[in-house]
Amino acid sequence: MAFVVAIIFLIIISIVFHFWSPWWLTEIASNWTSIDDTILITFWVTGFVFVAVNAFLAYSVYKYRYDKNRRANYEPENHKLEIWLTGFTAIGVAAMLTPGLFVWASFVTVPEDAIEVEVVGQQWQWSFRYPGADGILGTAGSEHVSQENPLGVNPEDPYGQDDIIVQTKEMHLPLNQPVHLLLRSKDVLHDYTVAQFRVKMDLVPGTVTYLWLEPTKAGRYDILCEEHCGLGHFVMRGSVVVEEQADYDAWLATQQTFAQTQSASIGNAQAGQANYAVCSACHGANGEGNVALNAPKLAGQEGWYIRQQIAYYKTGVRGTNPGDTYGAQMAPMAATMANDQILNNVIAYIDTLPDTAAPETITGDLANGMDLYQGKCSVCHGEQGQGVWSTHAPRLAGMTDWYLKRQLEYFKNGVRGTHREDQLGYQMTHMVSALADEQAMDDVVAYINTLQ
Amino acid sequence: MGFLKSIFDKPWDYQGEDPSLKGKELAEGMHPKRIALRMFLAVVFVLFMLFIVAYFIRMELDDWRPLPEPGLLWINTAMLIICSIVMQWTRGAAQKSVRQQVKWGMLAAGAFTLAFIFGQLSAWEELNNAGFYLSSNPANSFFYVLTGLHGLHVLGGLWVWTRATIKVWSGTEIKAVKLSVELCAVYWHFLLLVWLILFGLLSNT
């Protein structure tokens, strides 16, 4: 008897949960309402079967509960009934399958007027490429990937020169314009998913996959990677901004073409020395850092990282959080790097400074530190803490340890990495959640001190 | 086919020991070892087929550079064919319980099998010396993997062969080893079949 009640209870709970729980499809932002329709059809058909068969189950268990004076009926089979049930099921299945196949046919057929946009995945970041003025994407491949050409655009291909390279995690798409997304991976499998678009597809290294959609609702949506791609899978996020054509064009105009990224000015160390003077006041003449002035060591840090952080200070991504008082001091200093040329010169100068390991100020349990570092940090920052350009992870080994610890605290407390534009800081906010307390931070920083 | 027919029986319709044998003697069925060997060969066949499917799919990709087959493979193929013939002859001798023929037949088959294995190894060496390494091209990788896997199956067969041959030479009754000899022969024919398929594949692509 309890079983009968339980089954009826579960049927009712399921229905109630289905109709009255707040968890349901997100509001759709693309043309794929037909996909939602197929889901709804499937829900109605399967829901009917679910209720009917389970109700029949409950009724049977109730009606034919054990009675020692009664006998079960002897009926080996009822062919007619079975054939009816088979036919009935086949019709139900066909009703669900047929609309699905029609929608799939339109999914695999890209409309003629769709614009092409390339999405590039790597562990654990997104970047994007737009075809530029000629409307044609140049060829690209992993063999061309380098620090200067992270997307691997073929430098020989004339079509590629005007391609627009977007190295941030944010892509833009014009409203009501079909888009043909070409998906390419530099390393492992990834999957481009925007819940509100409904469609998704894997990125497969060695080949280019695709999907198409027409954004129908302006807004900003999360891009998630939905194919397991290693340790940082869960932090491989991006966003897509859907906006009016005019806004889209304006945004596109501010982005750099491939040719521009290749002709970036080369820094002059000698010229940079003069500009470095303003830095040396705090960071020291040799860029060795100064704990009393809360200035970290610069010598030995990688150029691309310094460039990016200066950009963050200048645009307010960093140094604006009320908790970051030292960052607030840095922001006006960063503004003195008036243009790219000056910045490049300074970076070139810093590169010439003697790189001696910063003094150790933090001690901790090295064994635990090693455990933590090798389990969490080393995939991006390198096993020796040397920094890895492709994951955008700065060098840690030999740098000022008190500074590292403070940044870990910032990431943990939401002082750093929470700004929407901070491309990589958000990854750190996730990774530090595994450092439980100050002791863990001390341990890991102390371990980093032992690396070269 | 009995299996297909029998699954249409209505089992509740009859009582008694076994309606399908009504009026017949209980038939002598296949020995379980024969069934098991055939089942096993089917499994191994599927294994090689899957490799071959993978081979075809991988071949379509544009970095595929076929490698030249060493002429030695023809000799090895001949070895394996002779092996099969000798095995079949030995099987016949075992049926007729001619001890001397079984003894020498088994030994000869083993010798030719070993010759095949050494031939295959020399072919590997020849390729390696010519600069066709395992990892330099997928065609090479498949060549080594497929021939290696086939060779391992041959070696596996030699284990059963060793046991049977020792029995024959140590004076066990031929009746007691008849089945082993037969199974060896079937296995060798199968290995030959697989090799011919592989050889055809490797030399034509």
Add this chain to the structure above:
Amino acid sequence: MAYIPIADQTDEMHDPHSFITKYVWSQDHKVIAIQYGGIAIAVGLIALGLSVLMRLQLGYPDSFAFIDPADYYQFVTMHGMIMVVYLLTALFLGGFGNYLIPLQVGARDMVFPFMNMLSVWVYLLSVIILLASFFVTGGPTGAGWTLYPPQSITGGTPGADMGITLMLASLAVFIVAFTMGGLNYVTTVLQARTRGMTLMRMPLSVWGIFVATVLGLFAFPALFVAAIMMTFDNLLGTSFFLPAMVSLGETLDHSGGSPVLFQHLFWFFGHPEVYIVALPAFGLVSDVLSCHARKNIFGYRMMVWAIIAIGGLSFIVWAHHMYVSGMNPYFGFFFAFTTLIIAVPTAIKVYNWVLTLWEGNIRLTVPMLFACGFIFTFIHGGLTGIFLGNVTVDLPLSDTYFVIAHFHMVMGVSPVMVLYAALYHWYPKMTGRMFNVTLGKIHFWATFFGTYAIYLPMHYLGIMGLPRRYYAMGTTEFLPDSAQTLNANITLAAIWVALFQLVFIFNIIWSTFKGKKADPNPWEATSLEWFTPDNPPKHGNWGPELPTVYRWAYEYSVPGVKADFVPQNMPPEEVVMEDPNARYVGHDG
């Protein structure tokens, strides 16, 4: 099909003397079954523990610092692989297959007892290799149970150094063990049935196990091939699956390989694997339902055909796991079509189970509760499968919690419900003692409600777009905070379910020693295993003479017969009729 009762001719019957030969190096299929079962349940408990750790992290992402992302992915991977291969496959086929096949077809043992013994020890070896990966540098692989390359063998994934090698080695060894066992099961069913045991008189348990074994024999080679090729890529630098790529800033020395090729091979194994688990479950549950409903299984022939049809179809649907994998999208049409065809025989099986209950005389014993619970969970899991099998509907749902919820309902909870039904049902036969009924009922109710509380909400998180294999969701623009609250509640339900499994473990261990002596046929069942001369059956099963079978295994509540069941091996003239003058002739004789 002709057959000989081989067991009566065997001249090399293994004869146990000492404790070691009786319980350790035993060739008795019943002991081997229990060894298989014991190892599988032990390793399954480890996987259960891992799932609790995973759920802790997912439910309370900032609270458990000792679970770092690497650990999480390793837990996910090991949990999945252990549950699918080392628990479910091993327990259904190695455990129940070994125990029931010889007993239900009336054989003394498997036809190759020595190979059978080797099978269980090689299986243990594979488990040891698998567990060893917890203790090597870098830990076990964290690639997810699907082990997709390139990720599984490149730097950014935990366990890419040693873990993945051990995982692949362990799988290869498992496949060897399974093949040795599988050849035994198939040959025993085909060649060692006793006099009168035609194929269509076999209980559905044997049918399910038999077809599943055939599937396994032909599907596992695909995994074997994939494992070999991936090991070569990993250790010897070949490029079967690895294309040119830049891994973490470093250009790797591979080119041209196809990661999708691995996926095809993996799922060519992986989909039949679902049915390797499901078909034995279908068979076992049919027998439990029929026996406790005191009614013949409805549509026996249809059930057999459905098992065979599902088994056959399972080889041509594999790519429905790959709709968004980047394979040629036109494959989607074909695989959606074949996949939904499978829904038809599967639905027939469900109808027939329910129709078996209809007009039955249902005893809601503990095994019957689990069997009926299975019908509910399987309907739920089967229906959500229609969502994912249909290529378009799969687009938004694939790689989300919906998938997780679906496959846990259909091949986690449902087969486990059957496992419990079967374990409780055959427990008196295996141990000669009765389990504690109250504990059994507590176990049922906690598991039945608990699992539904875990997985029903999970579907809706997936519909909303919550991705699977995320260590922590963090903040997004589209997920409401309530999603995390729901996730935390799911974790509570999961801990609840996990705890109540200990009740089961306690029950079976305690009852083995302290349970009250069981009747040889406590459920009044008809099939052969309940009519062994000893309870539990001794080595050789049948005493001096093999049983003779006179009818199918579902002769329940036959009109005119006094008892409501007629054993398979009872000669017609011994059947007691209600009317003393009547003669028993069977159904319509």
